[in-house]
Amino acid sequence: MGHWLGATRLATQNDFDLASEQALVAKCRKQDYDAFGKVVDAYQARVLGYVRRFVHNEDEALDVTQEVFIKAFQAMAGFDGRASLRSWLFRIAHNLCIDRARKRNRMPAQMSMEPTIEGEDAFDFADVRWDPAQNVLNIELETVLEQAIASMSDKLRSVLVMHDQEDLGYEEIARVIDVPVGTVKSRLFLARAHVQRYVRAYVDSHNDWESSPKGVN
């Protein structure tokens, strides 16, 4: 876990301020190749990080990311600036990922919509708050988290990644995926619940394995 503890967050690292983004967008609208290069520099890693979670193949992720920027460059003249450049790029990436999934006729593994643990505090997140000083995560847990994220449906994962990884707001996500804000909140809650349930199942199975008598024939 050491390699992601203390890692710098990219969510706001490469964002432009409003004035410089508007100036950049104005140049990009005129198909300014150099100005668009700055956009690519700023967002290529984040777009790739988003796309990578939907295609499950590095080469395909790189291809889709290139396609995102090519489409963005072609459609830049039509970018009205109402949304931020960041969310506009994510919208293109999201639509491309959805299109790819449809073309492959891939049916994503839908998470069970029925809660497996019933009760008032079945999905109380407060009991698993992350305290870096007291908790030590290892690569194994990181792997479990990645598996949990990968195992949920695309619609839940897209909201989770946009909100928790890319730091987009509810309204911004709603515009990107074209759903009401309430739906975004619902999906975010369900996505986190899915991860929590997945990790809890892993921990429980691990505890069961550890508590079982060893060497029993």
Added chain:
Amino acid sequence: MDKKLWNKLVNEEPLDAAEHIALEQALEAGDESLTAYYLSHVENPAPSLAWRSELNEQLKQIAPQPVRHGWKFWAWGGAITASAAACAFLLTVVMNSQQESANPVQVANNTPTTAVVENAPSPQSKDLGTVLISAHQADETQASLGWRAPRRSHNLTSGYSNW
């Protein structure tokens, strides 16, 4: 969270006020969850330089080429050159004509005249009448073309009247 709210969330049904508050509280708690913390610290490695180079090539191919005004340059340049050549030619013609007209021609009585044309007869080879007629015609031609002011005749201006 109760099952009723859970089902509403799963089915993406509208929530009442109390359910909405419960969801907001759950989301706020979730902002501090392990999942949110992990995802917010995920590093996104940048694509390779080869990938970027490939993207640049594709962008260059679709980027509109800068508008070339070469045809305008050649059109205007040609017109200006042609005009300059025409002006130089006319100037040369005028200069030659003036130079020739400035050379006096000796006629029989040693009176200089300024009008000489190329095919004007030489005073030595032609008679005086022919030379005078040719000189007069050349003079008239130059005056009509505006190359020289008309020659004034004292005899006509002093006593001539057409009344």
